[in-house]
Amino acid sequence: MTLTGHSLIAGEAVAGTEGRAFGINPSTNEQLEPAYGLVSTEQLRAATAAAADAFKPFSSLEPVRHARFLETIADNIEAIGDELIERASAETGLGAERLRGERARTTGQLRLFADVVRRGDFRGVRIDPALPDRTPLPRADIRLRQIPLGPVAVFGASNFPLAFSVAGGDTASAFAAGCPVIVKAHNAHPGTSELVGQAISRAVRDLELHPGVFSLVYGAGTSIGQELVADPAIKAVGFTGSRAGGTALMRTAAARPEPIPVYAEMSSINPVYVLPGAVRGDADALARQYVASVTGSSGQLCTSPGLLFVPAGEDGDRLADAVARALTGQAGQTMLTEGIASAWQQGFRSVESAAEVELLARGQAGTTANAPAPAIFSSNLDVFTGNRVLHEEIFGAASLIVRYKNVEDLAEATDLLEGQLTASVQATEEDYASAAALIPVLERKVGRIIINGWPTGVEVGHAMVHGGPYPATSAPSTTSVGTLAIHRFLRPVSYQNFPQELLPAPLQDANPWQVNRLVDGEAEIQPR
Known part of the structure; x- marks a missing residue:
């Protein structure tokens, strides 16, 4: 063409x-x-x-x-x-x-x-x-x-x-x-x-x-x-x-x-919560999945996980070490534009200069233009909740690991987050009670909640929600x-006491377009 x-x-x-x-x-x-x-x-x-x-x-x-x-x-x-x-x-x-x-x-x-x-x-x-015979009216x-x-x-x-x-x-x-x-x-x-x-x-x-x-x-x-x-x-x-x-x-x-x-x-940073039972599992597999989700398409996905909550202690250390190993060999991919790559560098410098934030690991710069090395930072929950810079999206392959001491603190930290497209929970059966307490908080903050998965990859179907409270979207409903x-792109209109000749086709008794309807509160389903 x-x-x-x-x-x-x-x-x-x-x-x-x-x-x-x-x-x-x-x-x-x-x-x-x-x-x-x-x-x-x-x-x-x-x-x-x-x-x-x-x-x-x-x-x-x-x-x-x-x-x-x-x-x-x-x-x-x-x-x-x-x-x-x-x-x-x-x-x-x-x-x-x-x-x-x-x-x-x-x-x-x-x-x-x-x-x-x-x-x-x-x-x-x-x-x-x-x-017409209903009483009193x-x-x-x-x-x-x-x-x-x-x-x-x-x-x-x-x-x-x-x-x-x-x-x-x-x-x-x-x-x-x-x-x-x-x-x-x-x-x-x-x-x-x-x-x-x-x-x-x-x-x-x-x-x-x-x-x-x-x-x-x-x-x-x-x-x-x-x-x-x-x-x-x-x-x-x-x-x-x-x-x-x-x-x-x-x-x-x-x-x-x-x-x-x-x-x-x-904008959205799509938090991921690793609960204590999950962190005791296969750290290398979990780290590879996380890094793949962060770096896929150079991190230029609206559902890229910009935030990973991980327990403090030895199990959390093991996962952080595995993340560092998984990221080190990753090369940067070309970003969409020179301007987007420049904005990523600015966001990287902003987080890198924040107090009590560590650059946990960084990959390698790509061989093409506009391909910065992916980066993952680390800090703790108190620092995160006290620094709004760490809540801002970096559009590209960058993420922050936040270490927490108690599962109960996660709900309070989540309340401080802006609206998000997604939240993901990594959990085993022993974590279900903690997850059950966290989910109602997440419902108020996000449009999609994922268990034992990652936010990148949005299925196009009947039950999908790709939305969330502001600033994830302007219309959370x-x-x-x-x-x-x-x-x-629709709005409702009611038609009262219309003769059949004036009714739009879907509302006529004959239903010439054969659409499914609710008639007197009962579903009227057309054969297909």
Whole structure:
């Protein structure tokens, strides 16, 4: 496929007029062709106006065609082949194996949402039939469904150029809800974004949908990104990135004449708790698993474990020694951008200079550019609870081991943590009583709790929560991964005493779309 360096606005390739940006190979810091033109305010408004025009027909799309649209996007992405993997690898430094897995996750979640659309459960149909003879007062006929919010702005993430970007989870769930999408491409992987954007545009064209269903624009987040969120046509925002970036979008969205929701996934250090029984087990195996979770993808995962609570004493010493051995042979991997690598170095220096914090172990610098040596620090619980610097995320391969004396102290320390995406507990059967006391505290702090596992690796399914209290996310009642993500872009509407002729299809007695419904409190399940 040919890269044009253009934005895709309602199906048309549009040359931006407000400067240029290039992808950069982070392994070499070399500039990649072509140049990408940055859109003007007028060009952005053309995209939002087209999305507003597309909303009515797209939001009422019949389920079979709607699901086929999502599946066609997945088919088109796979049809790009190795060109997509090669370009994404050049722009991000992520290896081909990791990117092939990410592509499979991207297409898999599109097909999963296609199944959701066909079943129709997400529409949340509830019917309370009229009870005209009820005393002392009759009941009106009341029917409810979830309807899409409107056009959604999605911001591509730096660390997942496929699964959290142009056709990633935010886009897939917004499309499944019936919302047109405008994606602000991440400038670190513009070519990857264009290839995927072309795949989506072809699906729009192949299904003969309104072209405003999808647009992809290039521009600075501080200008075009903010203008996109401020545009009155936009009704919700999906974002994965830094806390500073997410909170800036939240302020813009809240200051609008019509405030809109921002679903921002931001920062998390994902604590892991090693309880006394677990620490007496195979220290080398536990250390290898921990180091692998810290260093995978150069630590540039939102679920990377930045904090490991370990008992003080001989067993804890044995685990710390095993961690040092496991990390020493690890070489740094290329980070996503020179700026991200620089921020990692700054975070490393901040923790290294903190009082009563030891650099427990450090690997080796990688042989490419922007590949700092991974690092693990060590301190004790009193120091950790008294120094907020140690609670801050270092985005990359770095983590802190915190030694504790008593299991009872862990609940108090956990109360001091900010909101997190995950918490993990390493425990044996003898630890279950301690774990049971800790879990209610964790429930108040995180979106996902893991027993005897590690936080990296997020399954895309029906029961997954990838979210948590602020600053892990801006909306702790939601998730950005899994089928529950669709509900971010819906709202309920009730229809009272409507004649059948005026009811939307899912609410009609005949149920022409064959969706599952709750009728007078009883489930009405359609055969599949």
